[in-house]
Amino acid sequence: MIEIRIHGRGGQGNVVAAYILATAAIEQGFHAQAFPSFGAERRGAPVAAFVRIAREPVLRRSQVLHPHFLIVQDRALLQVPEVTVGLSAGGGILVNSSKPSAQLSALLGLDVVALPAAQIALKHLGRPLPNTALLAAFAALTGIVDGGALEQALRLRLHGKGEKVLQANLELMREVNASVPAGQWYREEYAANA
Amino acid sequence: MRQTLEGSQAIAKTVALCRPQVVAAYPITPQTHIVENISKLVADGALQCELVSVESEFSAASVVLGAAAAGARAYTASASQGILLMSEVLFNIAGLRIPLVLTCANRAVGAPLSIWNDQQDSMAVRDAGWIQLYCADNQEAVDTTVQAFRIAEQCELPVMVCVDGFTLTHTLEPIDVPDQDLVDQYLPPYHFARALQPRQPLSLGTLVAPDYYAEARHSHHQAMLHAKALIAQCDRQWQELSxxxxxxxxxxxxxxxxxIGILALGSIVGTLLDAHAAHVQRDDVQIIKLRSLRPFPGAELAVALSGLSDLVVVERALSPGGGGIVGVEIRSAFHYHGVNVRVHNVAVGLGGRDVPLSTLDRILDLVAHGSAEEFQILDVQLDKLPPEDR
Known part of the structure; x- marks a missing residue:
């Protein structure tokens, strides 16, 4: 089972990101589960959401305490101690930041990949919403879900928002794919049919 | 068809498949998404029904009571303070033997104010005379919703489908939402024999004097006991179809x-099962999922669990000054039926506190060390309390 925790601020589409990632994993043939760290959502307040991806049905309902990966939508949240706590040994942190990955890795002593997700989103979507760019990067880095599954999940989630919004997101995903070190966090066990 | 959905969405879709004629509800966290999704289905023309926006839960329950009394298939949903505000009407619905389905998106009850999940709300109306079924996951929430209409209509009793708020309602997972054909086959158009109608005027809910009140209560109690077989049968019949x-x-x-047995209700069953499989792997441990709290299968549990030495009843609610709620009922059933199992009782996950996988080990340790109490709230951090409250 792969466990992922997504940190962001209210209004950044944190829960939506978790839902899209779990949907993509299910499209990929996995079992998956996504849920928010339940709270009163307020714009700007730190929030978290959880994703579990597994080959067997996911039975547990507890919060993710020892994630394999963190997806952090706001770099400032890396300063909040609770954000990185519990990260599994060898786990990766994907963060929305324009700083170099090496600098953030050295700062935290952890394996960090930085992506200027908000900037990329601003360019394609006209809004600095980092979530879909980070998901595209996560897919490319880990290989847990492929581009097709993520695209299908986006289609399902953005259904009703119009073809234009979908195409803008797909264009954004293509740019992200070309800009992250594909397969850096790939492990054989992540392949759907391994 | 298997879909990837949030629990609330799946419940709303399923309610629509059951073709209710009247839905009335007042939004309250964490039930809101259910009502929102039903409203959307009505607005989109996917569900033809009378959707009544009311100003309170008291009215929501009153509207569906009236609708069902007039012969409509009706539905409502609520949680927490909303269930309590409905409570007077809930007793009336049950006492009048009105078939209805209500989803309780289980949530703690204030004070202290909490929007998070436990099961204090449905436990607080345990004695209202409703059938109460607890769901362990969203698939069960979907399947139990369909079954609930059939149960309600066949035994003329209201059914409360208890679904853990947030933990299930806000969790996205693969859920098989049945095809309309299947639901139609299982749930034929509803005809309420006692429906109020102008051509044959009659009164409902009149004053009952002492010479008939006890008989009415006896009849209600008997109907609930008879519903045990029906609940099991409806589940089997749904299994044959789905x-x-x-x-x-x-x-x-x-x-x-x-x-050793661990008995629980609702979504923590999955966590306990996972912990049992992945971390503990002890073949001397059973996990018991109690689905029907009302009617209470006391005699059936006494037979099924008579071989245990210890049973830990794990609850998400309590009766302050008393202790556990379900635990007391299990003890009573075991005692009456002469079953000699030591029953321990713990409350966990109150007001949304996370129930981690380690909970199972914690509970088994209590049993192993003989330190399980008659009732205790697990893992209370006493240093957070003033000395006099510890």
Whole structure:
């Protein structure tokens, strides 16, 4: 089972990101589960959401305490101690930041990949919403879900928002794919049919 | 068809498949998404029904009472303070033997104010005379919703489908939402024999003097007891059609010669099962999922669990000054039926506190060390309390 925790601020589409990632994993043939760290959502307040991806049905309902990966939508949240706590040994942190990955890795002593997700989103979507760019990067880095599954999940989630919004997101995903070190966090066990 | 959905969405879609004619509800966290999604289905023309926006839960319950009394298939949903505000009407609905389905998106009850999940709300109306079925996952929530209409209509009793708020309602997972054909086959158009109609005027809810009140209560109690067989039967019949059962009255997981049982209601069953499989792997442990709290399968549990040495009843609510709620009922049933199992009772996950996988080990340790109490709230951090409250 792969466990992922997504940190962001209210209004950044944190829960939506978790839902899209779990949907993509299910499209990929996995079992998956996504849920928010339940709270009163307020714009700007730190929030978290959880994703579990597994080959067997996911039975547990507890919060993710020892994630394999963190997806952090706001770099400032890396300063909040609770954000990185519990990260599994060898786990990766994907963060929305324009700083170099090496600098953030050295700062935290952890394996960090930085992506200027908000900037990329601003360019394609006209809004600095980092979530879909980070998901595209996560897919490319880990290989847990492929581009097709993520695209299908986006289609399902953005259904009703119009073809234009979908195409803008797909264009954004293509740019992200070309800009992250594909397969850096790939492990054989992540392949759907391994 | 298997879809990837949030629990609330799946419940709303399922309610629509059951073709209710009247839905009335007042939004309250964490039930809101259910009502929102039903409203959307009505607005989109996917569900033809009278959707009544009311100003309170008291009115929501009153509207569906009236609608069902007039012969409509009706539905409502609520949680927490909303359930309490409905409570007067809930007793009336049950006492008048009105078939209705209500989803309780289980949430703690204030004070202290909490929007998070436990099961204090449905436990608070345990004695209202409703059938209460607890769902362990969203698939069960879907399947139990369909079954609830059939149960309600066949025994003329209201059914409360208890679904853990947030933990299930806000969790996205793969859920098989049945085809309309299947639901139609299982749930034929509803005809309420006692429906109010102008051509044959009659009164409902009149004053009952002492010479008939006890008989009315006896009849209600008997109807609830008879519903036990119906609940199990409806689950089997749904399994024949859909391939899925939700556990009848209760379901026992683990070796039949186990010595220790852990009994729970709702979504923590999955966490306990996972912990049992992944971390503990002890073949002397059984996990028991209690699905039907009302009617209470006391005699059936006494038979099924008589081989245990210890049973830990794990609850998400309590009766302050008393202790556990379900635990007391299990003890009573075991005692009456002469079953000599030591029953321990713990409350966990109150007001949304996370129930981690380690909970199972914690509970088994209590039993092993003989330190399980008659009732205790697990893992209370006493240093957070003033000395006099510890």
């Amino acid at each position: 391939g899925r059962a939700s556990g009848g009255l209760f379901e026992v997981h683990g070796a039949s010669d186990a010595r």
